[in-house]
Amino acid sequence: MISSDITIAFVSLFIVFIALGFYGKYWRRGDLNHVHEWALAGRRLGTTLVFFLIGADLYTAYSFVAIPSGVFAKGSLYFFAIPYVMLTFGVALVTMPRLWTLAKEKGYITASDFVKDRFGSTTLAIMIAITGIVAELPYIALQIVGMQAVLTVMLAGSANAQIVEEISLLISFIVLAAFTYTSGLRGTTLTAIFKDIIIWITVFAVIIVVPLSIGGFQHAFSQVKANYVTLPSALMPAYATLILGSALALYLYPHAINGVLSSESAQKLRTSTALLPLYGVGLAILALMGVLVYAVPNAMNFLSGFPESSRGILVVPSLITYTMPGWFSGIALLGIFVGGLVPAAIMAMAQANLLTRNIIKELKPNITNSSEIRITKISSTVFKFIALGFVFAVPATYAISLQLLGGILIAQILPAVICGLYVKSLRKTPLIIGLLVGIGSGIYMLEAANNFGALTISLFNTSFGSIYIAVISLAINLAISFGGSYAINKTCTTKMEKN
16 A cells, blocks of 8 residues: 555655646747747757756656566566667767758758658658657557556555546646646756656665665676576677667657757757766666566565566566655656656657648648647647557557557658758658558568567567567668669669760
């Protein structure tokens, strides 16, 4: 049964979170009837604010539950997350300032805006927008899974726990929708700072207190099998391609680009991105919690009461609850809980931008600015509740596995968005075909790898070993995009020479 200390700390800080969200409307005032003001905070966020916003944007409740869950269940393979985030920020340092500069110069708000202007193709821009919207849905759903994990631990043993959990999630999303509609990215930025501070305090407190209370890391690692800690050689290709594919995909998500384009300048974006690997330290500590929990008998006894397929997502909340004082547990659990709400808000805003600017506006080009911002705000709210309904309808284990598909989908826009920044010879038709084939082949390989049943793995067996499907499908996509563009350019050059 939940203690009063946990409840008081959790509820008190949640009220502060709500207040910050609504106060965002008055912070750094701007005309929120314009999309760039509502969705990008007027492009006026400095180094520190972008650091916290993108940190909250990319390190989500999924990171707090899924990575430790993977380590808890499978061990060393899931440590791919630590080198992958380091590589990710290297990719971002090279590409995102260039995208920001073009967006500032030409008024882009989404990646699809850039693609349409760069390739002169409405069709390709709409396809990029649809891919981004679809790939975000399971990502938002996974934030809710992380929030559910917190509520499950807090309400364990309570009467009508499931009903209370569902009502709590519904109320939380109503509040989130209200302050996002009112304050836009400004409110989300303030709550992101609040969330990140709590998470950093939690991470460092747990990594100090828990090892001291259980007799050190050596004792924790002695509780698991040797092959759990050391990566088997057969999994090396899987490990390497998971790092590569994940690093290439992360900054392609609409919510990541949304955070990037809110920066005040390209230089401030570079500085904040250079500092973001600090979050990799926090992620490494969170991953270790998947091991530390084995040395905490009370937490393990609690986890044993849940099905093996779903207990992993409860690792971090249960470890905190059974090792930290009640008042601190309330603070830490609130951090994880709003760590799902904040990214969900940014993701839904990014989806709404794509829907309004790159789909609806293409179909109805005479839409007024007032109608555009109204539709964007409303659709942002709708996307939040679609994801919430999705979680109520689909078991948690299946929802988590859908993230595998999200990464495979979003990786396919790399040729148009990232390569399009640098390669002038790319043509729209091969890019369209490459995107379709990349998505189609990725979905087929994912289904085949899972025997056309429930999605549990994202690796495809090849003669080189198991490889992350996103890398294979992206390679096919790149071959078509570059090969087709070369053929078209060669043909055009030959015709010009003949004339």
